[in-house]
Amino acid sequence: MIYTSTRNAGIQVTSAYAITKGLSDEGGLFVPSEIPDISQDEIAALGSMSYSERAFAILKKFLTDFTDDELMEAVKSAYDSGFAVPDTVQIAQLYPDCYILELFHGPTCAFKDMALQLLPHLMTISAKKCENMQGNKIAVLCATSGDTGKAALEGFRDVAGTSVTVFYPEDGVSDMQKRQMVTQEGGNVHVCAVKGNFDDCQTGVKEIFGDKELNGYLAGKSMVLSSANSINWGRLAPQIVYYISAYASLLAEGEIEAGEEINVCVPTGNFGNILAAYYAKAMGLPLNKLICASNSNNILTDFITTGVYNRNRDFHTTMSPSMDILISSNLERLEYHYHLGSNCKDLSGWHKKLNEQGCYEVNDLVKTKIAKDFYGNWCSEADTAAAIRNVFDKYGYLMDTHTAVAFRVYEKYRKETGDQTKTIIASTASPYKFCSAVYQAFGNAPDADEFITARRLEELTNTVMPEPLIKTQSLPVRFRDSVETSEMINIIKSL
Numbered sequence: 001m002i003y004t005s006t007r008n009a010g011i012q013v014t015s016a017y018a019i020t021k022g023l024s025d026e027g028g029l030f031v032p033s034e035i036p037d038i039s040q041d042e043i044a045a046l047g048s049m050s051y052s053e054r055a056f057a058i059l060k061k062f063l064t065d066f067t068d069d070e071l072m073e074a075v076k077s078a079y080d081s082g083f084a085v086p087d088t089v090q091i092a093q094l095y096p097d098c099y100i101l102e103l104f105h106g107p108t109c110a111f112k113d114m115a116l117q118l119l120p121h122l123m124t125i126s127a128k129k130c131e132n133m134q135g136n137k138i139a140v141l142c143a144t145s146g147d148t149g150k151a152a153l154e155g156f157r158d159v160a161g162t163s164v165t166v167f168y169p170e171d172g173v174s175d176m177q178k179r180q181m182v183t184q185e186g187g188n189v190h191v192c193a194v195k196g197n198f199d200d201c202q203t204g205v206k207e208i209f210g211d212k213e214l215n216g217y218l219a220g221k222s223m224v225l226s227s228a229n230s231i232n233w234g235r236l237a238p239q240i241v242y243y244i245s246a247y248a249s250l251l252a253e254g255e256i257e258a259g260e261e262i263n264v265c266v267p268t269g270n271f272g273n274i275l276a277a278y279y280a281k282a283m284g285l286p287l288n289k290l291i292c293a294s295n296s297n298n299i300l301t302d303f304i305t306t307g308v309y310n311r312n313r314d315f316h317t318t319m320s321p322s323m324d325i326l327i328s329s330n331l332e333r334l335e336y337h338y339h340l341g342s343n344c345k346d347l348s349g350w351h352k353k354l355n356e357q358g359c360y361e362v363n364d365l366v367k368t369k370i371a372k373d374f375y376g377n378w379c380s381e382a383d384t385a386a387a388i389r390n391v392f393d394k395y396g397y398l399m400d401t402h403t404a405v406a407f408r409v410y411e412k413y414r415k416e417t418g419d420q421t422k423t424i425i426a427s428t429a430s431p432y433k434f435c436s437a438v439y440q441a442f443g444n445a446p447d448a449d450e451f452i453t454a455r456r457l458e459e460l461t462n463t464v465m466p467e468p469l470i471k472t473q474s475l476p477v478r479f480r481d482s483v484e485t486s487e488m489i490n491i492i493k494s495l
């Protein structure tokens with residue numbers, strides 16, 4: 001399988017190269033040059049396999065430069081332990097047509113673990129395969145608004161040949177998210193607050209990547225920088241697995257028939273998770289609509305309905321912060337695949353325009369294909385809270401704020417279209433990761449101490465806080481640094 005760049009079809013690299021490099025030099029994203037097929041027989045055969053075996057069978061189609069032993073060892077290390085449910089993921093049924101795919105049972109209680117438990121293994125194997133990487137230590141950098149940072153820390157902790165450094169905005173993450181990061185264990189992990197917002201962190205990290213002098217200095221110490229964010233193919237590929245796996249589970253349990261089409265509904269920020277569902281559909285998984293759910297940062301809803309992407313708008317801070325995002329980087333990959341075979345020279349132009357003017361409009365081909373595959377809608381703050389409360393009252397099921405956005409958008413879709421197709425809603429975080437907002441959705445005032453709020457939420461809903469979150473209460477705080485954006489680079493120099 002050859003990988004190319006969304007902005008230069010002349011680039012032809014292996015998956016190992018794409019994973020270690022992260023981003024192509026001219027700014028494009030790495031994409032598989034063709035999308036492999038999965039047959040109905042292959043899907044059915046997954047039914048009797050463990051999650052790691054399913055991951056092996058699916059990822060083998062994309063990571064063809066990995067040996068079977070390498071890939072099997074990687075997926076087993078990632079998924080056979082560290083998850084709180086026996087099958088790594090779990091499916092709950094709300095009512096006959098509506099399933100919740102719980103992707104948050106990993107060590108950090110958000111779905112980012114599904115990719116970030118595997119990425120470090122893929123990255124170290126890849127580095128061994130790439131000549132220019134051999135003998136180098138990989139310094140992974142990450143700017144985070146909360147979930148990615150913790151998942152990257154947990155994934156890379158004590159992985160030989162790597163270190164991981166996370167920058168988070170001092171006042172821009174939830175108490176629980178901060179606690180999870182500053183108590184991180186491991187010998188190769190670094191966590192640092194930045195005096196600024198998430199954009200400042202991200203800009204600082206981008207400057208570090210682009211700093212020639214620093215990169216030269218690191219090269220002298222046999223170190224190379226890499227990124228753990230969702231533009232990396234090694235983060236996207238593992239996410240394809242759980243859609244196919246969920247379908248195989250429903251099939252094995254007799255909930256659906258072979259070949260039956262289902263919908264998936266995904267709470268969306270950077271467009272990584274829902275793009276993985278698109279890849280699954282393109283491979284041949286019987287998926288009908290991909291329902292893209294946004295919060296009041298509803299730029300994707302507008303894009304899907306009009307074909308115009310316009311980030312010249314107000315940024316809203318919401319109770320689903322992991323979806324508070326105005327640039328959904330992975331859209332570029334979707335646009336690329338919609339043009340396969342008819343070479344799109346417009347693509348670089350669109351993204352140049354996005355950078356310079358904050359706005360671009362796709363052509364009719366892309367508009368038509370988006371309208372066929374996707375449905376987009378959004379959910380207000382009041383509706384998010386109401387969804388948490390109503391679903392709990394009606395079905396006794398407690399959702400986090402991001403999942404609640406998806407559920408509400410699914411309801412809108414059903415009402416608008418009358419489509420009764422069975423639907424999987426991706427549940428991306430434990431409600432206890434955002435427990436103040438969840439507790440508030442029931443009309444209660446949260447305590448200043450999130451652990452007290454969590455205890456009250458447990459009593460109110462007869463649910464329990466996941467073990468990894470409870471554990472952070474007794475762990476010592478290891479990281480207290482807080483720096484100006486301009487000082488971030490010094491942290492890297494001292495690695």
Ligand SMILES: *Cc1c(COP(=O)(O)O)cnc(C)c1O
Nearest residue numbers: 147269270271272273322428429
């Ligand atoms: C990251 C995240 C999302 C958004 O996922 P994308 O792949 O960026 O679209 C949704 N919910 C939670 C809890 C997240 O951590």
